[in-house]
Amino acid sequence: MKRLQTAAIALLFLPAAATAATSSWVETPGGDVRLVVLPAGADGAARAMLDIRLHEGWKTYWRDPGGSGIPPSITVSGATLTSIGFPAPRRLGDDTNHYIGYDAPVRLPMKLGGAVGGTVTATVFLGVCKDICIPVQADLTVETGGEGFTNPLEETAVAAAEATLPGTAGDGFRPLGGQWSADGKTISVRFEAPADGDHADVFLSGAPFEFGAAGPVRREGDAFVSDVPVLHRPKVFDLAKNPIRLTLRAGEKTMEGPLAVK
Structure with missing residues (x-):
């Protein structure tokens, strides 16, 4: 029991640099965004996500908005953006003004390469809409030079984001x-x-x-x-x-x- 108590106390005092790297939220009237980067693996690659916290009643666009809207744009410095995933979207709007996107908070899982370590910045441009559309532009910066431990909450969040991606084709679908x-x-x-x-x-x-x-x-x-x-x-x-x-x-x-x- 004493060993378990000692281990639990030690976890409380792990240095902040030993956790996943998370940017501050950039807040807007329609939705807030942040960047999460997990510690890099032995190959220097890292799992990450763009976390889009839409406010109630607001919407944002898929990678192809369907002729009306702004597709998300993400560029990364300090690492290489090797892939970005999008959950299956929904048709939104009405018959005369329809578009394709999300009407609830959404997380876009990413994979970063190029020996991730040090400062990583994601420059993000996306549109969020309710009665009007607001362009959101943000530079989300994290420091990834920690000791390689993973914050369980951020690991769970990235894994949950990855689980929302569409499955691969199979018999019957x-x-x-x-x-x-x-x-x-x-x-x-x-x-x-x-x-x-x-x-x-x-x-x-x-x-x-x-x-x-x-x-x-x-x-x-x-x-x-x-x-x-x-x-x-x-x-x-x-x-x-x-x-x-x-x-x-x-x-x-x-x-x-x-x-x-x-």
Whole structure:
């Protein structure tokens, strides 16, 4: 018992530098943001997240807002941003002014490389909206030169953020392919989904393309189909190198994977 008490007391006096690196919250009327970076592993890479604490009634945008809105922009100095994940979004707004995003607090998990250590700054630009839209621009800075211990609360928060990401494709819930329309302004998306797939939400993304809100889902044989407007199609693109990604939400299940378009 004495050993346990001694260990517990010792944990209380661990130096602050031995925990995950967390920036201060940058506060705005519509939502607050902060950066969390966990200690780097042996390879110098680190798990991290952008924590967006939306206030009640406010919304923010997905990586492709659907033709209306500001996609989040994140650049990192002091490390290399190797990946950023987005939970499956929702269609928001109304029939005349719709967009794609989040209407609740959201955490975007990231992975940082480049021998993370020292000062890391994430420069963030995003839009938060209620009756009006407010651009949020912030430099979120953390010091990552600690001793490599992880604050259990921050570790849990980053793990929870990672758990919100869409799953990978599998039998019964997967992309089947896409077909360009003759004028190139629409992609017909075919996919497998659970029995209620005709109520699925369909989202496409893939810079430098821009996509609108998907049309109603219909059943064709054993597959479901939805037509997605292409708002911007570059003159030159290589889908083998930068594929279009399909994100699906069917009830509480979400999936994301590359879509083969022909």
